[in-house]
Amino acid sequence: MSMIEFKSxxxxxxxxxxxxxxxxxxxxGEVVVLIGPSGSGKSTLLRCxxxxxxxxxxxxxxxxxxxxxxxxxxxxxxxxxxxVFQQFNLFPQLTAIENVAxxxxxxxxxxxxxxxxxxxxxxxxxxxxxxxxxxxxxLSGGQQQRVAIARALAVKPKVMLFDxxxxxxxxxxxxxxxxxxxxxxEEGMTMVVVTxxxxxxxxxxxxxxxxxxGHIAVDGPPRELIDNPPNQRxxxxxxxxx
Ligand code: ADP
Ligand code: MG
Numbered sequence: 001m002s003m004i005e006f007k008s009x010x011x012x013x014x015x016x017x018x019x020x021x022x023x024x025x026x027x028x029g030e031v032v033v034l035i036g037p038s039g040s041g042k043s044t045l046l047r048c049x050x051x052x053x054x055x056x057x058x059x060x061x062x063x064x065x066x067x068x069x070x071x072x073x074x075x076x077x078x079x080x081x082x083x084v085f086q087q088f089n090l091f092p093q094l095t096a097i098e099n100v101a102x103x104x105x106x107x108x109x110x111x112x113x114x115x116x117x118x119x120x121x122x123x124x125x126x127x128x129x130x131x132x133x134x135x136x137x138x139l140s141g142g143q144q145q146r147v148a149i150a151r152a153l154a155v156k157p158k159v160m161l162f163d164x165x166x167x168x169x170x171x172x173x174x175x176x177x178x179x180x181x182x183x184x185x186e187e188g189m190t191m192v193v194v195t196x197x198x199x200x201x202x203x204x205x206x207x208x209x210x211x212x213x214g215h216i217a218v219d220g221p222p223r224e225l226i227d228n229p230p231n232q233r234x235x236x237x238x239x240x241x242x
Contacts, residue, residue, distance in 0.1 A: 001064065002025040002026060002027055002038050002061075002062075002234035003026055003027060003028045003030075003062070003159060003190050004024070004025070004026040004049060004061070004062050004063075004159065004190075004192070005025050005026075005059075005060070005061040005062075006022045006023055006024040006025070006045075006058065006059075006060050007023060007050075007058050007060070007061075008021045008022070008023060008057065008059070009021070009022045009023075009048065009055050009057065009058035009059070009060050010055065010056050010057035010058055011025075011044055011048060011053060011054075011055050011056055011214075012043075012056050016204070017034060017214055018041045018044045018214050019041050019044055019045060019048070019055075019214045019215075020213070020214040020215050021057070021058065021215070022058075022214070022215060022216060023221075024043065024209075024215075024216060024219075025068040026190065026192065027186045028158075028188075028191075029189075029190055029206075030189050030190055030191075030206050030207055031185045031189075031190075031191045031193065031204055031205050031207070032191065032192045032193065032206070032207045032208075032209060033181040033194075033195060033200070033201040033203070033204075033205035033207070033208050033209070033222060034046070034192060034193065034195075034209050034211060035194075035195070035196070035198075035208065035209070035210055035211070035237065035241070036209075036210055036211035036212055036237070037091045037212065037237065038042055039215075040211040040212050040213060040214065041211055041214040041215075042163075042194045042211055043163050043194065045211070046083070046161045046163050046192060046194060046196060047191065048060055048067070049062060049077075049081055049106075049159070050062075050077060050078055050080075050081035050161060050163055051067050051074040051077045051078060052083075052203075055067060056069065056165045056197070060203075061089075062077050062080055062094075062159070063077075063080050063083060063158050063159070065066075065077050065080070067097050067127055078107075078206070079107060079108075079155055079156075079157065080157055080158045080159060081157055081158070081159045081161055082152030082153060082155060082157035082160050082161065083152060083160075083161045083162075083163070084145070084148050084149055084152050084160065084161070084162045084163070084165050085148070085163050085164075085165075086163055086164040086165065086167045086168050087168055088141070088144040088145050088168075089137070089148065090136040090144055090147055090148060090151070091136075092135065092136050092137065093135075094135070094136075095132065095133050095134060095135055095146045096123060096128060096131055096132050096133070096134055096136075096139065096150075097116065097119045097120060097123060097132040097133065098119075098153045099136070099147055100118075100119035100122055100123060100147065100150045100154050101115040101116050101118070101119040101154070102151070103151060103152075103154045103155040104118055104119070104154045104155060104156075107115075108155060108156070111158050115154075116238075117155065118154060119150070119154060120132060122150035122153050122154055123147070123150050124181045125150070125153075126145065126146040126147070126149055126150045127146065127176070127180070128139050128143060128146055128150070131143060131147075136184065137199060140173055141168060141169045141170065142169055142173030142174070142176045143176075145165055145169065145177045146164070146177060146180055149165075149177070149180055149181070158190060159189075159190045159191070159192065160184065160189055160190070160191045160192075161191075161192050161193075162181065162191065162192070162193040162194065162195065163194050164194050164196070165177055165181070165193070165195065166195065167195075167196065168177060172241075174197070178197060178200050178204075178241040180209075181193070181200070181204070182200070182203070182204045185204050193205070196241045198226060198238060198241055201226065202222050202226055203224055204223075206221075207219065207220070207221065207222065208220060208221070208222040208225045208226070210225070210233075210234045210237065212233065213224055217231070217233070217234070218230060218231065218234050226238060
């Protein structure tokens with residue numbers, strides 16, 4: 001069974017059709033890299049997966065749960081799919097470890113002791129054992145984004161969604177975030193990653209999807225598609241971002 005299944009999914013904002021009958025099936029353990037021009041629907045596709053956007057047509061099933069099945073189910077889906085945004089969105093008034101422990105306490109009902117222990121483990125995993133008690137504004141962008149990844153992982157999602165996680169970072173801070181994402185991929189996490197990092201797509205992606213105007217224009221193995229783009233628009237897009 002697929003982890004994520006789009007069946008003719010449509011999403012519009014008013015008259016603007018942003019996802020146009022998208023069919024897409026993602027298996028457990030796949031690392032899907034999503035690229036495409038600005039406005040092609042990448043963020044909307046991600047946001048539909050964790051029910052931040054409501055779909056208008058078709059069916060979308062995440063780990064066996066249909067996103068249209070109602071409020072209680074939507075809550076379940078949010079727990080299944082962790083999301084990391086371009087702007088890290090940490091709670092500014094909480095320390096790193098408090099940011100990470102927040103989710104498991106609130107939504108998984110973990111005890112404070114357990115949540116803090118888990119948070120410390122996850123911060124160590126993303127290389128921030130020494131920074132647990134710092135507030136977000138005392139951390140670099142790369143460190144904040146790693147806290148955000150730890151925070152998403154703390155809820156024990158089955159899928160991780162990344163929306164341009166390195167776009168707000170200076171080039172020298174991007175690698176530390178990409179390395180954490182690579183480690184996660186190597187552990188077998190199912191991931192959908194919107195990014196312009198073509199090196200990451202090549203090295204870590206198991207699948208590359210090129211979106212255009214709300215549909216999937218190209219879908220295949222990253223290396224093949226990057227080395228030999230099957231259409232002119234993908235070729236031009238890649239020349240642009242590399
Ligand atoms: P991408 O991430 O590929 O740049 P988006 O999914 O953000 O594309 O946006 C696709 C289209 O949907 C754009 O035309 C954008 O203006 C529109 N859109 C996205 N979110 C909203 C929203 N909340 N309300 C209205 N239009 C939106
Ligand atoms: Mg976007």
